[in-house]
Amino acid sequence: MFDGEDFSYWKSRTKTYLLSQGRVIWEIVEQEYVVPQDLNTASAGELVTYENNFKAVNILLSALGRSEYDRVAHLDTAQAMGGDAVMAAELVGPRVYSCCHCRNHVCLHDDIISKAFQGRNGRAFLFSHAMNITVGTKEDRHLMTGLHTVADIYCRDCREILGWKYERAYEESQRYKEGKFIFEKAKIVKENW
Ligand SMILES: [Zn+2]
Numbered sequence: 085m086f087d088g089e090d091f092s093y094w095k096s097r098t099k100t101y102l103l104s105q106g107r108v109i110w111e112i113v114e115q116e117y118v119v120p121q122d123l124n125t126a127s128a129g130e131l132v133t134y135e136n137n138f139k140a141v142n143i144l145l146s147a148l149g150r151s152e153y154d155r156v157a158h159l160d161t162a163q164a165m166g167g168d169a170v171m172a173a174e175l176v177g178p179r180v181y182s183c184c185h186c187r188n189h190v191c192l193h194d195d196i197i198s199k200a201f202q203g204r205n206g207r208a209f210l211f212s213h214a215m216n217i218t219v220g221t222k223e224d225r226h227l228m229t230g231l232h233t234v235a236d237i238y239c240r241d242c243r244e245i246l247g248w249k250y251e252r253a254y255e256e257s258q259r260y261k262e263g264k265f266i267f268e269k270a271k272i273v274k275e276n277w
Contacts, residue, residue: 086098086147087150097147098144098147108133109143113163117137137162141159141160144156145165179194181193181267181275182275183242183272184244185242186239188216188242190214190215190217190272191213191214191265192213195212196210196211197212201266202228205268205270207268207270208247209272210265210266214237214267216239217240217246218238218243219236219238223235230253232250232254234248234251235249237265245271246267247267247271249264249266250263250265
């Protein structure tokens with residue numbers, strides 16, 4: 085089931101399944117295929133290809149998670165669908181954010197927990213994970229949501245300050261932030277997406 089993650093695994097499983105249904109079913113995914121305008125005048129061969137196309141479409145749709153299904157369900161040929169699923173996967177592949185200063189990769193779009201945070205300089209995002217960063221010294225800070233122990237986070241390459249890590253939250257309702265990272269929106273840039 086493809087839901088935007090682990091595309092190479094999905095692709096290999098799906099290809100194997102399509103092949104197991106017959107070589108023509110797989111071939112139709114690889115070919116340009118145009119659904120005939122008028123099936124009444126289609127030849128016997130065209131009708132077989134037409135049916136095979138829909139077998140392949142059915143397999144591809146069954147192998148997609150809901151979010152990916154919605155992106156391709158309007159397509160009526162297996163080739164278009166195979167192509168679009170590939171494109172969709174590349175688009176939703178790992179979407180990386182980089183340090184605004186040196187382009188070091190620091191966090192992934194998929195790890196965003198919330199986009200509704202306030203940083204020092206405007207909007208900020210809460211992430212479940214960070215990478216290639218250095219965590220600074222812990223300190224207690226009174227934030228809008230109460231007392232927290234936080235530590236600034238720096239780009240490991242250029243030392244730019246990017247946000248902070250929540251080490252501890254003292255109010256029960258804020259506990260979900262513990263161990264998570266704030267990146268200031270102004271300090272990160274989308275890397276090729
Ligand atoms: Zn940097």
